[in-house]
Amino acid sequence: xxxxxxxxxxxxxxxxxxxxxxxxxxxxxxxxxxxxxxxxxxxxxxxxxxxxxxxxxxxxxxxxxxxxxxxxxxxxxxxxxxxxxxxxxxxxxxxxxxxxxxxxxxxxxxxxxxxxxxxxxxxxxxxxxxxxxxxxxxxxxxxxxxxxxxxxxxxxxxxxxxxxxxxxxxxxxxxx
Amino acid sequence: xxxxxxxxxxxxxxxxxxxxxxxxxxxxxxxxxxxxxxxxxxxxxxxxxxxxxxxxxxxxxxxxxxxxxxxxxxxxxxxxxxxxxxxxxxxxxxxxxxxxxxxxxxxxxxxxxxxxxxxxxxxxxxxxxxxxxxxxxxxxxxxxxxxxxxxxxxxxxxxxxxxxxxxxxxxxxxxxxxxxxxxxxxxxxxxxxxxxxxxxxxxxxxxxxxxxxxxxxxxxxxxxxxxxxxxxxxxxxxxxxxxxxxxxxxxxxxxxxxxxxxxxxxxxxxxxxxxxxxxxxxxxxxxxxxxxxxxxxxxxxxxxxxxxxxxxxxxxxxxxxxxxxxxxxxxxxxxxxxxxxxxxxxxxxxxxxxxxxxxxxxxxxxxxxxxxxxxxxxxxxxxxxxxxxxxxxxxxxxxxxxxxxx
Amino acid sequence: xxxxxxxxxxxxxxxxxxxxxxxxxxxxxxxxxxxxxxxxxxxxxxxxxxxxxxxxxxxxxxxxxxxxxxxxxxxxxxxxxxxxxxxxxxxxxxxxxxxxxxxxxxxxxxxxxxxxxxxxxxxxxxxxxxxxxxxxxxxxxxxxxxxxxxxxxxxxxxxxxxxxxxxxxxxxxxxxxxxxxxxxxxxxxxxxxxxxxxxx
Ligand code: SF4
Numbered sequence: 001x002x003x004x005x006x007x008x009x010x011x012x013x014x015x016x017x018x019x020x021x022x023x024x025x026x027x028x029x030x031x032x033x034x035x036x037x038x039x040x041x042x043x044x045x046x047x048x049x050x051x052x053x054x055x056x057x058x059x060x061x062x063x064x065x066x067x068x069x070x071x072x073x074x075x076x077x078x079x080x081x082x083x084x085x086x087x088x089x090x091x092x093x094x095x096x097x098x099x100x101x102x103x104x105x106x107x108x109x110x111x112x113x114x115x116x117x118x119x120x121x122x123x124x125x126x127x128x129x130x131x132x133x134x135x136x137x138x139x140x141x142x143x144x145x146x147x148x149x150x151x152x153x154x155x156x157x158x159x160x161x162x163x164x165x166x167x168x169x170x171x172x173x174x175x176x
Numbered sequence: 177x178x179x180x181x182x183x184x185x186x187x188x189x190x191x192x193x194x195x196x197x198x199x200x201x202x203x204x205x206x207x208x209x210x211x212x213x214x215x216x217x218x219x220x221x222x223x224x225x226x227x228x229x230x231x232x233x234x235x236x237x238x239x240x241x242x243x244x245x246x247x248x249x250x251x252x253x254x255x256x257x258x259x260x261x262x263x264x265x266x267x268x269x270x271x272x273x274x275x276x277x278x279x280x281x282x283x284x285x286x287x288x289x290x291x292x293x294x295x296x297x298x299x300x301x302x303x304x305x306x307x308x309x310x311x312x313x314x315x316x317x318x319x320x321x322x323x324x325x326x327x328x329x330x331x332x333x334x335x336x337x338x339x340x341x342x343x344x345x346x347x348x349x350x351x352x353x354x355x356x357x358x359x360x361x362x363x364x365x366x367x368x369x370x371x372x373x374x375x376x377x378x379x380x381x382x383x384x385x386x387x388x389x390x391x392x393x394x395x396x397x398x399x400x401x402x403x404x405x406x407x408x409x410x411x412x413x414x415x416x417x418x419x420x421x422x423x424x425x426x427x428x429x430x431x432x433x434x435x436x437x438x439x440x441x442x443x444x445x446x447x448x449x450x451x452x453x454x455x456x457x458x459x460x461x462x463x464x465x466x467x468x469x470x471x472x473x474x475x476x477x478x479x480x481x482x483x484x485x486x487x488x489x490x491x492x493x494x495x496x497x498x499x500x501x502x503x504x505x506x507x508x509x510x511x512x513x514x515x516x517x518x519x520x521x522x523x524x525x526x527x528x529x530x531x532x533x534x535x536x537x538x539x540x541x542x543x544x545x546x547x548x549x550x551x552x553x554x555x556x557x558x559x560x561x562x563x564x565x566x567x568x569x570x571x572x573x574x575x576x577x578x579x580x581x582x
Numbered sequence: 583x584x585x586x587x588x589x590x591x592x593x594x595x596x597x598x599x600x601x602x603x604x605x606x607x608x609x610x611x612x613x614x615x616x617x618x619x620x621x622x623x624x625x626x627x628x629x630x631x632x633x634x635x636x637x638x639x640x641x642x643x644x645x646x647x648x649x650x651x652x653x654x655x656x657x658x659x660x661x662x663x664x665x666x667x668x669x670x671x672x673x674x675x676x677x678x679x680x681x682x683x684x685x686x687x688x689x690x691x692x693x694x695x696x697x698x699x700x701x702x703x704x705x706x707x708x709x710x711x712x713x714x715x716x717x718x719x720x721x722x723x724x725x726x727x728x729x730x731x732x733x734x735x736x737x738x739x740x741x742x743x744x745x746x747x748x749x750x751x752x753x754x755x756x757x758x759x760x761x762x763x764x765x766x767x768x769x770x771x772x773x774x775x776x777x778x779x780x781x782x
Contacts, residue, residue, distance in 0.1 A: 034513050035273060061400050064516070064544040068531050073539060083529065085516050085544070089400050089414060092421045096516055117403030120552040128237075143230035143581055144698070145663050152238060152697050159238055161697025165662055168700070171669050171707045174749035202667055203617060204646065210619050210664060231664045232619055235696030251693060257621035301624070320631030327628075338625060338717050578620050 012093055013038050016057050023053040039096040044108065047099060051084070051114045059086035059095060062111065065121035067101075067129045071155040079103055080129060084111070101131065110136040128153035195223060200566065202231045209577035211551070213566070220563045225555040233581040240541030244507065245271045245345050246482075248541065253339040255543065256579040258301050259294035261330065262521040264343040269424055270517035270528035275510050277346045281468040284426040286352055287343065289360060289463045290333075291425065291519070292456040296367075297326050298522030298574070299449040303378055306446070306571030310387050315377040322370050325363055332356045346481045347473035357464060364461045371457075375450055388442035392557035392569035395440060402556075403549035406524025407452065408573055410436040411444035418520035430462045442572035507536035516544075523547060523574055547573075547580040605738030608652070608678065609731040612641035615651035615675065617668060620658030622685035622717040629720040639727055648674040653730070655723075656709075659687035661698045665706060672707055678742040680734070682726055683709045686716040708748065 020029065020040075027050060030041040042050045064085040070076045078100035086095045101108065110133035111118040122133040123142035130151040133139065140146065148164065150157050201212035210231035216224040239251050245268075252263040265287050272279065279287075304319025327337040333352050334340040342349050378384060394404065399412040409416060415436040419427040435451035437444040473481035482501055487494025500506045510532040518527030524546025533539035550573040557569050618626050629636050636642045645651045648671045660668055672681070683703055686692035689712045691701035703709065710733065713726045737744050 034511075035276060035515060037515060039514075062403055063518075063525065064527060064529060064542070066529055066542045066544075068514075068540045068542075073531075073533060083514075083542075085527070085529065089416060092416070094516070096514075115401050115403070117401055117549055117552065120548055124548070141230075143233040145230070148662075152235065157697070159235070159242055159696055165697060165700055166705070168665050168706050169669075170705070171672060172749055173708050173745045175673065202664065203671060209623060209658075231667070232659070232661060233663065233698050234659055234661055234694045235698045238696055239694070254621055254693070257624055260621075305627075317632040320628055321633060324628065324633045337719070339621065 012091060013095075016093065016095070019057045020053055023056055024050060037094065037096060039098060041098045041100070044099045044101055048109045048111075048114075050097070050099075051111050054084075054086055054095065054097060055114050058088045058091065058093070060115075061087040061089050062115035062117050062121070063087045063094075065111065065118055065125060067125045067131055067153075069129060069153065069155045080106070080131060082108065082125070082131065106130060107132040107134050109134050110139075112136055127151070130154070194218065198563070202228075209575075211575065211577055211580065213554075215558075215563070215566070217563060222558050222561050222563060222566065225558050225566075227551060227554055229551065229577075230581050232577045234578075236582040237541055237543065240538050242537075244504070244535075244537045245510075246501075248538070249343060250339070250341045252543075253341055254578060255545070255582065256298075256521065256523065256526070256547075256576045257339075258574075258576055259298035259522050260339050261290045261342060262294040262298070262519075262526065264341065265291050265294075265425070266519040266521055266526040267528055268343045268345060269519050270515060270530050271345055273517040274513070274515045274530050274532055275345065275508070277474050279346065279425075279474050280471050281426070282351075282470045283347050283472045283474070285463050285467050286333075286348060286472070288426045288430075289460050289467075290330075290342070292459045292463075293326050293329060293360075295456045295522040296453055297323060299453050300374075302522075302571065302574040303374075303446060303449060306568065307378055307381070307384055309567040309571055310384055312377070312381060312384065315374060315381075318370070318374050318377060322367075322374070325366075329356065329359050329363060332359055344473075344482050349482070350485075351472050357467065360460065360464050364457055364464065367457050371453060379447070379450060385443060387565070388446060388568050388572065391442045391561055391565045392572060393440045394553065394557055398553065398556060399440075402553045404524070404553060405546055405549070406520065406522070407445055407448045408524060408546075408550050408553075410434070411448045412440040413438045418518060418525060422518070424519055426463065427459075429466070430459050432459050442568050445572040504536070509534055510536055514540075518544065521546065523576065523579070524550065543579075543582055545579045545582065547575050547577075551575050551580055601739045602735075604740040605735050608738060609734040610640045611643075612653040612680075612727065612730070613643045613645050613651045614641055614653045614655050615646070615648050615671070616644050616655050616657065617671065618655075618657040619660060619664060620687065622657035622687070625717040625720060626655060626657045626684065626723065629723045634720040634724065636724065636727070639724060639731075641727055648672075649676065651675055652679045654679065654681045655684055656681065656688045656703055657684040657717075659685075659692065659694055660700045660703050662700065665700050665703075668703065669707055678738070678745065680710045680730055681708060682711045682713060682723075682730060684713045684723060684726070685718055686714060689714065692716055 017031065027046050028043050032039045062084060066083050068081040068083065070078055070081055080101040082099045082101055084097040086097060108131065110122055120142060122136055123139065125131050126133065127141045127143050128151060150162065196217050198215045198217055200215055202210045212228040212231065214226045214228060215222055236251055236255060240248050243251065249264050249267060252267040253260045255263045300319040300323055304316040307315040330340050331337040333356050334342040334349060394412045396413045399409045399414050413436060415434055417434040420434055432455045435448050435455060437448050483494045483497040488498045512532055512534040514529065514531040516527055516529045518525045526546060527544035529542040529544065530538045531540040554569065558566060561569065616626055628634060630642060630644065641653065652675065654672060654675060683689050687694060688703050691699050711726045711730050713722055715722055
């Protein structure tokens with residue numbers, strides 16, 4: 001199928017794999033493949049080391065950084081999954097790197113020192129999931145008001161909210 | 177800055193004196209939509225800018241977890257509302273990749289034509305409004321005149337001129353008619369003339385050129401590390417275009433060039449957009465001539481595909497088919513896995529990271545919007561420029577608030 | 583004597599009330615303040631641009647400063663972070679002023695029934711004309727401006743007395759404060775929680 005071949009470049013990805021194994025001795029890397037896309041799951045303790053190794057292996061752009069709340073996913077023990085979509089701009093190779101994270105300690109080191117494009121993406125993940133990125137230069141909410149108290153993309157937050165959207169003063173013709 | 181300033185600004189943190197703060201937005205004409213900038217100024221020189229966004233955060237991604245793959249297309253439309261159908265194509269591209277559906281040639285061609293029409297749509301508005309912000313109203317009128325034609329083409333195909341909701345998993349809402357083909361051909365025939373007028377008004381406008389040249393320079397390294405894509409990256413010398421590098425839809429069949437520039441300033445970004453318009457028309461021309469016949473729904477789409485409305489109303493099989501595609505408990509089951517798929521939207525790489533949970537609905541539908549990463553670069557771009565350059569830089573990276581905030 | 587005057591002036595004189603004259607003037611020179619937040623804003627632009635040309639109806643002078651406007655066109659969804667801005671801009675506009683709520687989102691929240699989107703701006707500020715559609719076609723917006731002109735002409739007064747009667751909130755149904763409290767309690771918030779003190 002044409003879809004399957006779009007981003008799989010078998011020989012190149014094998015080189016990257018062996019290079020990463022070389023760069024990260026003793027770190028558990030779990031490789032998988034789905035419709036031609038290579039994914040790797042790495043241990044959360046080694047985040048910065050892993051990210052630096054990814055960069056050294058040629059992935060010079062952080063395309064996307066996001067998280068998934070696995071609360072209702074079924075058959076998983078972990079609560080959150082943090083996803084780094086990486087790209088090698090010159091060769092066009094992509095890698096999806098994932099890491100699992102659990103409550104109560106939702107703090108992980110920030111990737112801004114590796115790719116500065118992570119800046120707003122990390123703030124957004126904090127905004128939506130409450131995952132804290134230690135070492136981020138300007139850490140606060142990105143999209144929601146500063147006094148908003150919940151993390152809306154968590155699965156236990158209702159779609160219609162908890163009444164925040166109705167909480168405003170009413171301006172009538174008398175005031176205006 | 178073209179001018180050599182007598183007392184050049186001191187960007188050193190310790191020596192700052194007499195700075196003042198200016199609040200720009202959230203309701204300001206040059207922001208086009210809703211975003212806020214807190215500017216630190218030394219006289220008229222921008223020392224620092226702190227963007228504040230979220231004035232249009234409407235919970236798109238939360239809705240993506242509630243609606244199914246076909247329903248959510250009405251919501252993604254509203255994301256980059258300057259080129260609505262580009263979002264639909266990107267979303268269904270990702271969904272089809274997740275479900276492993278291969279499109280029919282006719283559907284691919286129609287989608288390609290629309291994707292390129294949307295690129296024209298977007299670039300016309302981007303250039304037109306930016307020239308308006310920089311003081312020329314005529315180009316804006318020309319751009320909108322041409323946009324109206326594209327609206328009509330969309331309306332003919334889908335019934336809605338703006339938010340078309342035209343794509344479906346594995347196909348399209350309706351097949352196009354001969355009328356539509358004729359409209360597109362007319363459009364392609366007319367466009368070079370319009371382009372000549374428009375580019376004369378924009379790129380030969382001396383005020384516009386002087387106000388954009390050497391303003392807001394982005395280097396190649398910054399573009400890569402900051403995650404810039406699309407015209408913004410290509411103007412900085414990153415010659416990467418997903419249409420060529422990761423061909424999707426029918427782009428493999430066409431002959432087109434990737435437009436790039438080395439300048440990295442606002443002018444280069446506009447130039448790349450201008451050049452891309454010509455390439456888009458080239459693609460549309462080739463596609464409309466070769467438009468294949470055949471069905472628009474992929475056979476593999478099976479349950480996911482929508483039956484023809486005529487069948488639904490006139491036969492029991494069609495009705496059953498329709499029922500099976502729309503009832504949540506009868507729908508096609510997706511894989512329990514995740515995928516990241518991206519397309520080259522007019523603004524840059526528009527990707528979707530979808531986590532499927534085995535149903536016909538996304539467990540997590542993450543949008544990778546180009547605007548967020550571009551706007552994050554804004555404070556780098558504007559540092560050291562003049563206050564009046566803010567409008568030029570904002571326009572050149574084409575920030576769309578709904579895509580920025582989702 | 584009277585016939586003498588009549589002869590001199592002919593049809594050049596006509597009688598009207600001050601109210602009607604003022605309303606006639608106001609209705610035909612509305613200066614809109616485009617509060618364009620989202621997709622509807624693009625249609626607002628097309629309405630003002632070449633093909634549809636809003637200036638045929640005397641209200642093309644878009645002014646981005648609220649102090650110079652008397653018609654606010656809210657085009658697009660208004661979310662939690664934006665509503666205070668909207669109200670502030672509305673309060674800055676000089677009387678007499680009118681408001682058009684353009685698009686399903688501004689009227690009711692539209693397709694965005696989510697935590698962040700205000701479900702209709704009329705819950706929190708007065709609205710004169712609603713324009714349905716997602717987005718409304720430019721023709722619809724033009725129709726709404728014509729309707730507003732009729733409304734001003736038929737009921738306007740020179741010192742804006744008609745607004746004096748409209749001091750109650752005009753939204754479809756005021757969001758019940760008890761409902762708000764119930765939602766919060768169901769979700770485990772205590773009422774003495776400072777952050778969630780109802781403002782109104
Ligand atoms: S009503 Fe429709 S077009 Fe208008 S802002 Fe809402 S979603 Fe966009």
